[in-house]
Amino acid sequence: MKALLSHGEKALSLLERLALILSGTALLIMGAIVTASVIGRQVANAPIPDDLIMVGLLMVCVIALPLAYIESQRGHIAVTVTTNWLPPRALALLQAFGSLIMLIFFGAIGYMVAQRLPREIAQGTYYDGTLEILTWPMKVVFAVGIILFAIRLLVSIGQHLHTAITGRLHGRPADSHPEEV
């Protein structure tokens, strides 16, 4: 069972890193599209068609794909000053609660976006523009990002509950904290 969990954790970390690479690449492409479009417009009065739509859609990669990795690094910002005085077990319980709330909120967003996917794929809906870019591919990316995030949140909840029950930190350095504000 332990070996299975360890393999699962490794696979999840690998997927999170892959998502991070895709996200970084998308950011680079966003900059390239904007620059090429500005140069095209100034030099030849020919901006890249649908540049605004493409850049907007690439934002989905930049925002949704790293969410799981951020959670794995305890990077989502929370107010910690009000609870720092609590013993580790109580803190872990609160952290599990925080992750659960994140899971419900982002899970609901992901579910609502994913729910519309089959219809959009079947209808082949696209953005109004020269290139008629399909709406669904980036929604798939968004859903994948949220699913990955949801899995990581489940893992976090499990780890926090484990700490709350046993009093021992699970696979993390003892000084790891969420991003403090």
Add this chain to the structure above:
Amino acid sequence: MDPLSVGIIALGATLVLLALRVPIAAALGITAAIGIFIIFAWRPGSAFTPEFAWRPTLSLIGNGPYSFITGFSLSTVPLFILMGHLAYEAGFTTDIYRAARLWLARLPGGVAMASVVGCGGFSAITGSSVACAAAMGRIAIPEMLRFGYSKALASGSVAIGGTLGSLIPPSILFILFGVFAEQSISALFIAAIIPGLISLGAYLVVIYCWARLRPAAAPPPNEEIPRAERWQALGRCWAIVALFVVVIGGIYGGVFTPTEAAGVGAFATLALGLLLGRLSFSKIVAALKESVFQSSMIFAIAIGGKIYVSFIALTGLSGAITEWITQADVSMFMVLAVIVLLYLLLGMFLDPIGIILLTLPLTIPIVEGYGLSLIWFGVVVIKLLEIGLVTPPIGLNVFVIKSIVGDKVRLETIFLGIAAFLIAEVFVLGAILGLPDLSLWLPSLL
């Protein structure tokens, strides 16, 4: 149930969730979603009918966040973040600091002044205070400590200098303010230039006075700097000047929009770094990784905030507060004083983005009600948020500096170092509040 009551209860619930360590993104989002559900399910004078509420609530959750993040105007945020990280990795930040240090070395507290000037220069190409403090802290603090500067002055000057990151354009906070308050981002950027420069000047005055009153806190460096070396260091700053001119000149020269400026700026930094041989593959990867990490973290909060803003509008809470203020015949100055105190208080505990998203739906209608300029108000809010970055118990910039200096400087010492600068902040804030033309003169020339 009365939507107003739902709004008030939800506001309280948000604060409770935040205090319970629930991440800001989820605390804002979940209370807003539940609040919207209750408003639709429990209309005033009717029984609780949840079937009326599922559709509008889920529709808002399903459409709002996705449309929000695919909006072109917000693509500015990750691209400006990338620009700052690329500039740091390329060593452009070090260039500004080094030039400032060599030129200001002879002045009392010259090395600390150089740190603040370096922060000001780096602010011109990065939009984040934390990034500014982190970048300059790594370079300047070890050097100040090496020259025998007091720990309080060394750490405090960089922590406060870092706050310029969000005041001097480009600025992520101004972009978010512009988007949520529906104000021109170009106007906000240009409005902050004079207040930003005044802040920088005030910090330099504090350092000068500090060094004059307590010379042991800032011993003059025992080094002879040849004139040629100083000019050479200044010459090396051309890249950063060029990038600033490209970004700001491009926006106000009408070549591109502020949103496009971020993309062009990021790409120009990348191109310049590669051309000068100062960016390797690993450095670009590091910059990209940091940029997407920060962007995603910010947008997770913004997604929650977006739903929260819609919810507050639905409750009519902001309208009710405005009406109450009108009926109570409270003077504008009193209201402004309360708003200032509110932001200062929240700044002690919350991060700037969370505060913006939590408060703007409430404060903007009030400020608009008095016929005050939202551009000016934007500058005031960002200045207040910047002060919040260095005030105890939770000063984000202070924690950033602490993470850099480790055990060498105690947290209390950094806060102590900032105290003197906070006196200057009172005067600067007073000037921004009392003289709106400081913020509105430059936009009026556009």
